[in-house]
Amino acid sequence: QAGTAGKMADEGAALDALYKAATNLVDCKAKLAKEAVDTFPEHAADFQALLDNAKVGPKCKTLALQELPKYLVKFPDHMDATLDILIDLFEESDANHLKAIEGWRIIALNASSAVITKLVGVLSQLLQSEVEAEVKAVNSALLAALTKDVTATMAAVFAQMKEEPGRAKAVAFVEGTVLPRVETLLDGKLEAQEAISESIKGLMPTASAKEFSVFKTLLFGMSKYKDGEAGATGLLEVVQSAIGIDAPFDPTPESAARLCLCTASAALIVSKGADPRKITSFLAKKVLPCFADIAAPQQLQLLKHLADMSPFMKGNVAREILPAIYPLLLSMMHLEVTEENKINYPPIECLLFAFNQTASRVPGFLHGLCGIKINTGQPECKLDEDHSAKLKDLHDRCKVLADSADAFIIKLKQVKSKLQQTKPEDEAGRTELRTKQTACFTSSCTCENVAKLAKALLITPTPTFLSDGTAPVLSWKRVAQMGANKAGQKRGAEDGGRGGGQQQGKRQAGPGGKAQVSE
Numbered sequence: 307q308a309g310t311a312g313k314m315a316d317e318g319a320a321l322d323a324l325y326k327a328a329t330n331l332v333d334c335k336a337k338l339a340k341e342a343v344d345t346f347p348e349h350a351a352d353f354q355a356l357l358d359n360a361k362v363g364p365k366c367k368t369l370a371l372q373e374l375p376k377y378l379v380k381f382p383d384h385m386d387a388t389l390d391i392l393i394d395l396f397e398e399s400d401a402n403h404l405k406a407i408e409g410w411r412i413i414a415l416n417a418s419s420a421v422i423t424k425l426v427g428v429l430s431q432l433l434q435s436e437v438e439a440e441v442k443a444v445n446s447a448l449l450a451a452l453t454k455d456v457t458a459t460m461a462a463v464f465a466q467m468k469e470e471p472g473r474a475k476a477v478a479f480v481e482g483t484v485l486p487r488v489e490t491l492l493d494g495k496l497e498a499q500e501a502i503s504e505s506i507k508g509l510m511p512t513a514s515a516k517e518f519s520v521f522k523t524l525l526f527g528m529s530k531y532k533d534g535e536a537g538a539t540g541l542l543e544v545v546q547s548a549i550g551i552d553a554p555f556d557p558t559p560e561s562a563a564r565l566c567l568c569t570a571s572a573a574l575i576v577s578k579g580a581d582p583r584k585i586t587s588f589l590a591k592k593v594l595p596c597f598a599d600i601a602a603p604q605q606l607q608l609l610k611h612l613a614d615m616s617p618f619m620k621g622n623v624a625r626e627i628l629p630a631i632y633p634l635l636l637s638m639m640h641l642e643v644t645e646e647n648k649i650n651y652p653p654i655e656c657l658l659f660a661f662n663q664t665a666s667r668v669p670g671f672l673h674g675l676c677g678i679k680i681n682t683g684q685p686e687c688k689l690d691e692d693h694s695a696k697l698k699d700l701h702d703r704c705k706v707l708a709d710s711a712d713a714f715i716i717k718l719k720q721v722k723s724k725l726q727q728t729k730p731e732d733e734a735g736r737t738e739l740r741t742k743q744t745a746c747f748t749s750s751c752t753c754e755n756v757a758k759l760a761k762a763l764l765i766t767p768t769p770t771f772l773s774d775g776t777a778p779v780l781s782w783k784r785v786a787q788m789g790a791n792k793a794g795q796k797r798g799a800e801d802g803g804r805g806g807g808q809q810q811g812k813r814q815a816g817p818g819g820k821a822q823v824s825e
Contacts, residue, residue, distance in 0.1 A: 317363030324359050324366055327352035328373045335377075346380040353381045360391050367395055371402060375409035379416040389413075389424060403440055407432070411447035414454055422455040426462035433466070433475035445483050452484070456491050457498040460484075464505035481520045488527035499528045503544050510548040518548060518567045538580035545571045551584055555592040557599035565593065566604055569611035576618045586615070586623050590630040597634060609656035613780060616660035617773065624664035625671050631657055631664075632675055639703035639760075643710050651711065651752045655781060658759040659772075666771035676700050680768060704760040711757035718750045747788065751781035 330352045334345045356377075360370030370391065378388050396406035410425055417425060429451070432444045451459040463479060466472035484491065492499055506521045513521060522545065525531060531541035548568045555561065569585065576582045589612065597605065612631070619627055635657040640647045665672055670682035673689065677697025681687055725743050730736045755778045763769045772778060 317366060320359035320362035320366050321369070323355050324369050324373070327355035328369065331373070331377050334380075346377070350381060353377055353384060357384060357387055357391065361394065367398075367402065368405070371395055371405040371409055375412040378413055382418075385417075385421055389421070389428075393428060403437070404443055407440065407443040407447055411443070411450045414447060414451040417451070417454060419455050419458045422451050422458040423462055426451050426459050427465070430463050430466045430476060430479075431472065433479055434471055445479060448479065449483055452487075452491055456495060457501050460498065460502050461505070464502070464509070467505075467509055477517050477520055480524065485520065485523055485527070488524060489529075492528055494529065496530055499530045503528070503530075503540075507544055507547045510544070511550055513548060513564075515563065515567060518564075522571055535579035535581070538575050538578040542572060542575045542580040542582075542585065545575065546585055546588075549588070551588045555588070555596065557593075557596050559601055559604070562600045562604040562608070566607040566611065569608060569615070573611045573614035576615050582615055582618055583623050586619055586627050590627045594630040594634060606652055606656070609653050609660075610780075610782060613656040613659045616663040617777070619664050620667045624667040628661070628664050628668070628671065628675060631660055635661055636699070636703060639707050641702055641706060643706060649707065649710050651714075651749070651756050652781075654707065655752050655755050655759070658756060659777065659780060662759055662762065662771045662777065663773045666773040669771075678763075678769060701764055704763050708757050708760040708764070711753040711760070715750060715753045715757065718746055718753065722746050722750070744785070744788075748781060748785050751784045754778070755781055 330349050331346075334349055337343050337345055356370055356374055359366050360374065361367060374388050374391065378385065392406050392409050395402045407429070410429060414422060414425055426448065429444050429447050433441060435441050435444065448459065448463070463476050466476040492502075503525065506525065509517070510521065525541055525544055531537040545568055549555075549561075549565050555565070569589075572580075572582070572585045576585075593600075593608070600608065612627075616627075635654070638650060638654050638657070640649060643649055665678070668686075669678070669680035670684045670687040672678040672680065673687055673693055674691065675696075677693040677695070677700060679687070679689065679693075679697075681689060722743075725739065725746060728739055730739050758778050759772055762772045770776075
């Protein structure tokens with residue numbers, strides 16, 4: 307009993323000292339606000355009293371958690387001691403967690419970069435908490451740190467991504483807290499953007515599809531990558547780090563999936579002016595030679611992205627990709643269509659589109675490749691060589707392909723007519739009908755494009771390459787536009803039904819990538 311009484315007396319004395327110190331510091335704060343007179347330096351002993359008595363007993367700990375963060379900014383020499391006490395109190399009891407996290411949030415508002423780094427190192431680990439209220443408080447504290455020093459905060463957050471389980475939680479924080487504010491947080495802060503880009507480069511080779519999407523969105527929000535061609539090329543450099551562009555390509559499902567993610571982003575970035583030489587060279591030298599080893603669905607995705615990039619391949623880039631895509635194209639364009647040799651139109655559409663685009667850039671290069679003779683006055687034309695057999699082979703294959711596509715289009719029109727006459731009785735039937743109609747539309751777009759692109763190569767003596775303004779709209783883009791149109795039409799009808807605005811124009815819909823067709 308005597309020992310207990312002694313401890314209570316010690317805590318009582320410590321609590322009195324804490325209240326006295328806190329009262330003095332409150333007075334300092336009031337004087338600074340009212341009279342603009344800073345008396346905090348004269349009360350360093352009061353802050354020291356908070357530190358000395360912070361861990362004496364439960365009530366002292368509660369008061370210390372509340373008061374220390376408020377005044378730490380005025381006593382920066384005590385930063386390490388204060389942080390250590392808050393960490394100790396946090397670890398001592400679950401009841402202290404929220405108070406300690408709130409204290410760190412207050413400290414972060416005025417902390418130096420060094421303190422932010424230490425603070426965020428602790429906070430980012432707490433993202434792994436299973437307690438929802440704690441995670442919410444940690445997010446709030448990290449947001450305060452981001453606002454104060456985004457470079458130091460993001461460095462600490464990315465450090466948590468080096469291994470699980472911290473990686474998933476840190477990525478979720480970036481997605482939920484950073485991405486919605488990325489332009490505000492990073493606007494004009496080139497040092498922060500550069501540091502984040504380097505961190506992402508290091509993580510890209512092991513990024514999951516979800517992580518790739520988060521990182522890509524973060525990069526796309528940075529102003530340094532919106533600076534014309536140079537910015538777009540810099541962005542492409544970071545995105546390309548996902549596939550190890552300097553290493554051999556291993557056609558495993560995981561590597562192919564990563565490549566598809568990368569080339570999808572690359573197609574968009576190249577359209578903004580990025581130099582496509584590295585990614586094109588990688589595809590030409592390392593990927594397309596082992597194309598047969600890639601899974602069929604990933605093959606088609608890859609060829610779609612190649613087609614999307616092809617309008618931006620010029621000069622030597624076109625010269626490098628043409629010898630890689632042309633043999634692949636020929637292998638799919640059969641001289642005879644049989645049950646065993648059916649035509650798979652979607653990949654052919656991609657390759658024919660890319661061939662037309664790139665061939666139009668370097669017409670003099672084509673004679674040795676496929677027999678198309680166009681005199682541009684350059685040595686590469688090789689006009690003294692006889693490649694008529696190659697040209698005949700191309701024409702024969704294009705003729706079979708165009709005829710087969712035209713015949714299939716007729717069949718698809720018949721299918722479309724039958725579908726239009728179908729009257730399903732329930733929602734399941736209507737859903738199935740819409741799926742079939744979309745598949746029919748997709749197949750028709752694909753075959754129309756294949757027929758048009760193949761026929762252009764049959765024109766003699768000089769083919770008309772369909773590129774730039776004369777190129778057909780790729781089938782999956784037409785399907786995507788149909789989807790956007792139909793969604794808009796539905797919204798317009800709903801608004802009209804509510805009396806809210808005019809009904810929008812006619813729109814159509816359909817999921818992209820559906821119905822890959824074979825005759």
